[in-house]
Amino acid sequence: METKDKTVEQKRIASTVEKRLVRAPNEAKAAFPAVLKQERVSWATISEPQYFMVVFLTPEEEKRVNEFVAKRLNPFPGLVTTGPEGAAFRVEKSRYMTIKSCQVSNSFALSLGPDSTILIQDHSQSVNTQDVGLIAYKIPLAYILSYGEEINEATLYEYFEGLVAYSTNMWREAHG
Numbered sequence: 818m819e820t821k822d823k824t825v826e827q828k829r830i831a832s833t834v835e836k837r838l839v840r841a842p843n844e845a846k847a848a849f850p851a852v853l854k855q856e857r858v859s860w861a862t863i864s865e866p867q868y869f870m871v872v873f874l875t876p877e878e879e880k881r882v883n884e885f886v887a888k889r890l891n892p893f894p895g896l897v898t899t900g901p902e903g904a905a906f907r908v909e910k911s912r913y914m915t916i917k918s919c920q921v922s923n924s925f926a927l928s929l930g931p932d933s934t935i936l937i938q939d940h941s942q943s944v945n946t947q948d949v950g951l952i953a954y955k956i957p958l959a960y961i962l963s964y965g966e967e968i969n970e971a972t973l974y975e976y977f978e979g980l981v982a983y984s985t986n987m988w989r990e991a992h993g
Contacts, residue, residue, distance in 0.1 A: 825864050829974045830871060834860060837981045845985065848992030850938060852957035863892070867899040868929055869973060872959040881954060894952055895944035897927045897961070904928035908935055910965070913983045916940065931965025934980045936987075960984070 838849070839858045846854060852873045859879045863870040872893070874882060885892040898904055905921045908914050909930025919926070920941040927935070936959075943953035960980050962968055968976050 824970055825862065825869060825973065827862065830862060830977065833974070833978050833981055834871065837978075837985060841985070845989065848988040849985070850958050850988070861892070865897075865899075866964075867931075868897065868961055868963040869977075870897075870959055870961045871977070873957055875955070875957060878954060878956075890949070893942070893954070893956070894946055895921070895923075895925055895942050896940075896956070897929050898925040899929050899963075902928065908933045908963075911935070913980065915987070927961070929961070929963050931963055932967045933961075933963045933965075934968070934976055934983075935961040935963075936980060936984050937961065 838853055841849070850873075852858070852875060855875070859874045859876070861872050861874060861879075861882055863872065870893075872882075882892040902925055904925035904927055905919070906916060906926065907928040907930070909932070911933045914933060914935045915938070916927070916935065917938045918940075920943075922943045923945055926940065926942055929935075937956055938958055940956040940959070941953070942956070943951065945951050960977065962973060962976050962980065964970075964973075
């Protein structure tokens with residue numbers, strides 16, 4: 818599934834996801850988050866003018882995301898702002914920023930500046946919207962890359978691959 822695609826080659830992103838995460842050897846997967854150990858690994862890409870995101874979904878979240886996309890609503894309200902709004906975290910020109918096990922309510926989670934690579938793991942978000950009311954969701958795992966001078970449509974794949982490699986190394990080290 819994808820939304821508002823810039824000119825991202827989905828096959829190149831899918832190849833990295835499949836090779837490094839979905840079809841990783843079982844001994845490597847032992848250290849991976851639970852969402853990558855599901856029988857069917859579900860993921861979506863979100864392409865915006867300022868950033869690109871790959872998010873992994875539980876079956877419940879996949880259903881919610883599909884409903885939001887069908888209604889032309891942002892499937893992750895309150896997660897990212899690229900405007901002047903305040904947020905729990907401000908990230909700009911950062912590599913391998915890791916945001917793990919956070920809960921954010923009625924605020925943007927991430928104020929996103931240029932040229933950053935971010936790993937989000939086990940994130941809970943709730944936001945009260947005028948259109949739909951209270952929306953609460955969980956993101957088990959997401960990779961976000963913001964465009965800038967260094968990260969652009971040509972270099973996105975290299976930076977995405979690097980962020981995925983960073984995450985798998987981090988999980989293996991933490992797993993011992």
